[in-house]
Amino acid sequence: MKGRIPIGVLARESGVKIPTIRYYESIGLLPEPVRSEGNRRLYGEKALIRLRFIRHARELGFEVDSIRELLALAEQPQQSCAKVDALARDHLKAISHRIERLSALRTELEHMIKACAKGRIAQCHILDALSSPASS
Amino acid sequence: MKGRIPIGVLARESGVKIPTIRYYESIGLLPEPVRSEGNRRLYGEKALIRLRFIRHARELGFEVDSIRELLALAEQPQQSCAKVDALARDHLKAISHRIERLSALRTELEHMIKACAKGRIAQCHILDALSSPASS
DNA sequence: ACTTGCTCCTCTAGTCACTAGAGATCTTAT
DNA sequence: ATAAGATCTCTAGTGACTAGAGGAGCAAGT
Numbered sequence: 001m002k003g004r005i006p007i008g009v010l011a012r013e014s015g016v017k018i019p020t021i022r023y024y025e026s027i028g029l030l031p032e033p034v035r036s037e038g039n040r041r042l043y044g045e046k047a048l049i050r051l052r053f054i055r056h057a058r059e060l061g062f063e064v065d066s067i068r069e070l071l072a073l074a075e076q077p078q079q080s081c082a083k084v085d086a087l088a089r090d091h092l093k094a095i096s097h098r099i100e101r102l103s104a105l106r107t108e109l110e111h112m113i114k115a116c117a118k119g120r121i122a123q124c125h126i127l128d129a130l131s132s133p134a135s136s
Numbered sequence: 137m138k139g140r141i142p143i144g145v146l147a148r149e150s151g152v153k154i155p156t157i158r159y160y161e162s163i164g165l166l167p168e169p170v171r172s173e174g175n176r177r178l179y180g181e182k183a184l185i186r187l188r189f190i191r192h193a194r195e196l197g198f199e200v201d202s203i204r205e206l207l208a209l210a211e212q213p214q215q216s217c218a219k220v221d222a223l224a225r226d227h228l229k230a231i232s233h234r235i236e237r238l239s240a241l242r243t244e245l246e247h248m249i250k251a252c253a254k255g256r257i258a259q260c261h262i263l264d265a266l267s268s269p270a271s272s
Numbered sequence: 273a274c275t276t277g278c279t280c281c282t283c284t285a286g287t288c289a290c291t292a293g294a295g296a297t298c299t300t301a302t
Numbered sequence: 303a304t305a306a307g308a309t310c311t312c313t314a315g316t317g318a319c320t321a322g323a324g325g326a327g328c329a330a331g332t
Contacts, residue, residue, distance in 0.1 A: 008308060018309085019291060027289090038298045040309055059241065064289075085252040092245045095238055098196055102235050105196075109228040112209075116221040127210045130192035131185050144279060154280085155320060163318090174327045176280055200318075274332085281326065290316080297310065302303100 003034060003044035010043050014051035021051065029054060029064060029071075061091060104129045141179040150187035157187065165190060165200060165207075197234065202227070 011018045024030040030050060033041045050071070057067045066087060073084050108129040147154045160166040166186065169177045186207065193203045209223050 006308075017291075020289085022311095023290060036298085038309085040298070056241070056244070058289090059237070085249055088245050088248045088252065092242060092249065095242050095245065099235055099238050099242065101192060102196055102231055102238070106228060106231050106235065109224050109231065112224045113221055113228065116218075116224070126206060127185055127189045130196075131188040132192075142279075153320075156318085158282095159319060172327090174280085176327075194318085276331085277329095279326105279328080281324100283323085285320100285322085287320070288318095292313105292315075294313085295311095297308100299306100299308075301306085 003042055005043040005045075005048065007041050007043070010048060010051065013048055014055060016051050016055050024051075024054065027064065029068060061094065062087075101130060141181075141184065143177045143179070146179050146184060146187065149184055150191060152187050152191050160187075160190065163200065165204060202230075 005013075007018055007021060010016075011021060014021075016024075021030065025032055030047065033043045033047060036042055053071070054067055057070065058064075062070070070084060070087065105126065108126045111125070141149075143154055143157060146152075147157060150157075152160075157166065161168055166183065169179045169183060172178055189207070189210075190203055193206065194200075198206070205223060206227065209220060209227070
């Protein structure tokens with residue numbers, strides 16, 4: 001584990017843009033790395049793992065604060081898993097719900113396309129596909 | 137279709153906050169409603185349907201511009217079939233891709249929860265679970 | 273009619289999570 | 303030694319809200 005990775009490589013390897021990496025550092029989500037003689041950031045493998053985790057978690061819909069919590073918990077392996085589990089379950093539920101509604105929308109779009117193929121404009125129900133009351 | 141719904145009721149029924157409704161109006165996502173004698177906004181059922189759709193679509197991660205297009209699709213007055221078809225196909229593709237990615241991420245979360253069920257965070261491999269390379 | 277209290281008005285400014293640009297400095301390759 | 307490219311800091315802009323100030327409208331009780 002040598003700590004020689006410059007920010008550009010880290011960005012490429014992690015899929016997180018350079019300014020975003022610096023932004024994550026500024027909000028304390030990523031620890032400040034060591035600097036070279038010429039003041040450049042130099043990262044190690046750990047930062048790469050962490051960044052990839054952050055990126056995936058963001059894509060999962062975790063907010064930065066949740067990610068902070070997960071990272072903190074991940075660094076204290078002696079603790080109980082209950083908190084992480086609860087967090088993960090919450091997001092799993094939300095994501096499943098999202099998939100359901102997206103599927104409904106997809107169905108409507110497929111209907112429209114099918115109708116078009118037959119030369120007529122479909123009665124459009126895409127609004128209905130997502131217009132159930134506010135309960136959420 | 138009576139047009140007597142004040143903004144507060146609309147907010148409650150749609151699950152969209154009052155300032156957000158006004159914001160949507162300001163960016164042209166929601167049409168300007170009629171006003172009362174005293175300059176208050178008064179909405180009809182159509183606005184409610186539209187707002188609910190917008191809310192769901194936002195929750196699903198659609199950007200405002202995409203929503204604008206979807207709404208235009210829904211209201212396709214007498215557009216050519218080809219245009220509607222193309223738009224619908226574009227969105228269908230985007231939505232399918234989204235569903236795929238969400239499903240993959242759901243799987244990851246399920247793994248995380250399963251790992252957690254068996255013990256400590258040390259065995260959760262949270263970081264590993266979400267740290268695959270940047271394929272995107 | 274008056275007051276209390278709620279809703280609504282506009283407008284400005286703040287938030288979150290980035291993202292882009294300017295201008296300077298460092299590093300590497302020739 | 304020099305040119306090309308990567309990186310530095312700093313400021314400002316973006317999208318999509320969100321909160322607050324200060325004021326006007328309206329419904330109900332006295």
